[in-house]
Amino acid sequence: MTSSSKTGRTAAAFCPRPEDNRTDVASPEPIGDPDRLAALASYDVLDTPVEPAYEDIVRLARRLCETPVALISLLDEHRQWFKARIGFEPFETPISHSVCAHGMASDDLLIIPDLTKDLRTADNPLVVGDPFLRFYAGAPLVTPDGHTLGSLCVIDHALRPQGLSEEQKGDLRGLAGQVVALLEARRTVAERDALLAEARETEQRIRDDRRRFADMFCQAPSFMAMLRGPNHVFEFANPAYSALIGGRDVVGRSVAEALPDAAAQGYVEVLDRVYRTGEAHVAQGSLFSVQSIPGGPIVDRYVDFVFQPVRNTDGAVTGLFIDGSDVTERIRQIKRQVILADLGERLRKLHDISEVVRVATESLVGVIDCSRIGFGSVDPDNETVLMHPETCAPGIESIAGTHAFRTFGSFIDDLNRGEMVVIQDVRKDPRTAANADQFAQINIGAMLNLPVIERGRFVLVVFVHHDGPYRWTEDELWLLRQVGDRTQAAIAQIEAEVQQGVLNQELSHRLKNTLTMVQAIASQTLRGVSERDAVDAFNKRIHALSTAHDVLLQRSWSTAPIRAIAAAVLATFDRSDCIDIEGPDVTLGARSALYFSLLVHELGTNAVKYGSLSAMTGRVRFRWWLEGQTGHEDLVMSWTETGGPTVSEPPSARGFGSRLIRMGLLGTGGVETDYEPEGLVVRLRAPLSQVQRS
Structure with missing residues (x-):
């Protein structure tokens, strides 16, 4: 565009x-x-x-x-x-x-x-x-x-x-x-409809078109069939249609007789309605459970198709034409993509490794063809696995409980190396052939095992079983690998967060020790200073910085919420219950958070010493908000004192605290100070994007 x-x-x-x-x-x-x-x-x-x-x-x-x-x-x-x-x-x-x-x-x-x-x-x-x-x-x-x-x-x-x-x-x-x-x-479809419309003009055209279409149908990649009369008797079915239904002989038989599985799913009722009303039925991605291989299992297919009425020269419906495509792989691929996207969202919110594996396993249910799927906790030292309650197909028993890997073959060696194990037939694979009888007792003819590695050790396994020999498609194996990659990434993130938490605690401990040492050195160095108020102010500013670092620690030293810093700093004042704090959830970058903690400390100190909080009736309202268009907002703060002594602008304000307030949130100004009769008002403004930079 x-x-x-x-x-x-x-x-x-x-x-x-x-x-x-x-x-x-x-x-x-x-x-x-x-x-x-x-x-x-x-x-x-x-x-x-x-x-x-x-x-x-x-x-x-x-x-x-x-x-x-x-x-x-x-x-x-x-x-x-x-x-x-x-x-x-x-x-x-x-x-x-x-x-x-x-x-x-x-x-x-x-x-x-x-x-x-x-x-x-x-x-x-x-x-x-x-x-x-x-x-x-x-x-x-x-x-x-x-x-x-x-x-x-x-x-x-x-x-x-x-x-x-x-x-x-x-x-x-x-x-x-x-x-x-x-x-x-x-x-x-448009071209086909045009051909059928032409075929309905005369009986002769119908016969000619049938002969012409017969050759086309045989070569068409889409499945096609022609049905005759109200009982829907097959006149013709092309090779693609025959492949869809497992090669069953249907010509000369009704749909209900030749395809009882289709009748059981309501398709005959749809054919009846199209024949009766003369209105075509179009379906996209319709589920069709069918025995595609004679004597094989029932499998789910997805099809796009049209049931089109066929009319004689008088306009009466005499039969139905079926045309469609097997879109199973397209539907499954879309579902897989959706599953992976949803899985990524869910995993990002988890902080427990076992819960990560459970959610990952659930995402595979109904997407990978299997008779049993679940996960187990591994004891790598004893080479055992505790199978958690799993999802089983009808007639398949649970194998929840503890099992020894070596009882079922040597594939644990592959799992210990972090390799996915794919065994299509336990009786033929050299890793499991000698233990095929043990597998047969628990209905396993083929299996997939996906190892989960934590800190270099094999600790969890996702398992997929089939009750007979089975060849999983490349798409299914690809999906399992994708789920495995996302699972390992989520586990790595959890481990990194744990390690980061330990590091943060150590950094906090060392920083507090450093600030304590600074205070001790200052106290000793400044012992002879007669202006004890200045020494106390210095110590309190160090404490304000320490408070801000405590809040930053909770957010991995990157950002800190305004509300949390303000509440922590102002809580150190005796009149903190007379300070109202309000504003939206906004975070500050690490540098701005330190500036902000000192600035709020100076405002609170001045209010207690000279401002509204020096009187029992005084109060402070500290609030903040955003102004401007999204993406270009300014952060605006307001410190408003009321109920204190009458305020007038001092002749000079050259102390550290006054200079710090004038520096604002970024150290570059953006501050308005009004000495109104009812109390001091300080307004600070800075671009939100700048104060949120770490």
């Missing part, structure tokens, strides 16, 4: 190579190429209503690439129109506003980390003005004939110098392919 520059070069005058970041590469590809526009028109997709399949893709693209905006952009001659959009209000823009146009000649991703610095986009209205776009990544939508219709793009309002990860790039390319596949399916 971005535009032509004001230098006179058109949007199509650039063709960046995906392997570099050049901004001056020219492209001869014109937006108005007649062949390209004809290809776009052939899909008949412009200005069509919202469709869930396309919405799902942009939603997934946004989640996978972690951007607020994702679009499916189709480039017409004078505009770009969005088939699906999320995080972007307009449904179309002029072609002059399009960044996607810059990627027309590329067969790979167009990535612009900073739209404000790229010659093609720096003066684009959507970059220099609302909504202030800053980052763009787009995958071209290339048809099988080589025409680029537009792009699937993700956009951010913040700079992304790092661009996208390799995994995100691959995801974006894959989703772009799904968009093209959906467009191809749209055109295929």
Whole structure:
């Protein structure tokens, strides 16, 4: 999505190579190429209503690439129109506003980390003005004939110098392919409907078309079948349909008779309704549990299909035509991506290693084909595992309890090295063949074991069992490895946090010892000083710094909440119950937190000595708030004293405390002091982004 520059070069005058970041590469590809526009028109997709399949893709693209905006952009001659959009209000823009146009000649991703610095986009209205776009990544939508219709793009309002990860790039390319596949399916269905409409014109055309379609059906990758009469008797089923139902002989038999599993799932009722009403039934991603291999297990497949009525020359429905595609792998892949994204979110909130493994195991239930799945706690010294209560298929017994690894083979050696164990047949794998009878007693014919390593030791294992020999797909193994990687990363993060906590405690202990030593040295050095108030003030300022460090310790020395610092510092004063503190949750960077602790200490000290808190009726209201637009806010603070002695501006204020107050939150000013009759008012202002820097 971005535009032509004001230098006179058109949007199509650039063709960046995906392997570099050049901004001056020219492209001869014109937006108005007649062949390209004809290809776009052939899909008949412009200005069509919202469709869930396309919405799902942009939603997934946004989640996978972690951007607020994702679009499916189709480039017409004078505009770009969005088939699906999320995080972007307009449904179309002029072609002059399009960044996607810059990627027309590329067969790979167009990535612009900073739209404000790229010659093609720096003066684009959507970059220099609302909504202030800053980052763009787009995958071209290339048809099988080589025409680029537009792009699937993700956009951010913040700079992304790092661009996208390799995994995100691959995801974006894959989703772009799904968009093209959906467009191809749209055109295929339209063409098929046109053929069927023509076939209904005359009985002779029906017979001719059946002979012509029979050859096409046999070669088609999608599954197809023709049903006759109200009982839905198979007249024809192509090889793809036969493969879907396990090679069963269905021609000449009704659906209810030939496919009782389909009847049990309600598909015959749908066929009856289509035959009775004459209205086609379209389904996407419909679950179909079927025995794909004769004598094999029942497996779940996902299919896109159409039940289309077939009519005679009088318009009466005489049969039904079935056309569809097995989209199981596409659906599973989308589910896997969603599962991994959700798993990452859940793991980030956990702080217990066993809970991390439990959540990771739960994410695999129903996604990897198995009869038993769970996890166990390992005693690496004794080579035993305590199996926790697991998820089992019907008829499969639990194996919860303690087991010795060596009782079942030698694969623990692989697990100790941190290697995933994949055994497709326990009777044939050399690591388990000698112990096949023990596996048979607990319904294990194949298994996966994923080790979890903590501080170099094998301590937990995720296990997946199948009750017979089984070959898990590469996608399933990939998912298990991805879950394993995320689990190990979460465990490493927990271990790092524990180590950081120990380090923070040690640093805090040493810092307090240092500050105590400073106070002791000061007390000894300043013993002969007659101005004891100054010595006491020095000690109290050291104590204020110590209080701020205590708060910073709780946040790993990076940030500290304003409320926590203010409450801790002001609690040291005798009249602290007369100080009201209020404001939103805002954090300060480490440096600003130290300035702030001293500043609040000086304000409190002055109030007790000379201000409102020197009188029993006096009070202080300390509050803070944010002003300005999001991303450019100022932090504003107000210290207001009331109920104390009459206030007048002192003739001079040259002490350390007064100078510290005038320095403000950043040490550079931004302070207003009003000596109003009812009490002192101090206002401080500083850019939020600066006070939050560590």
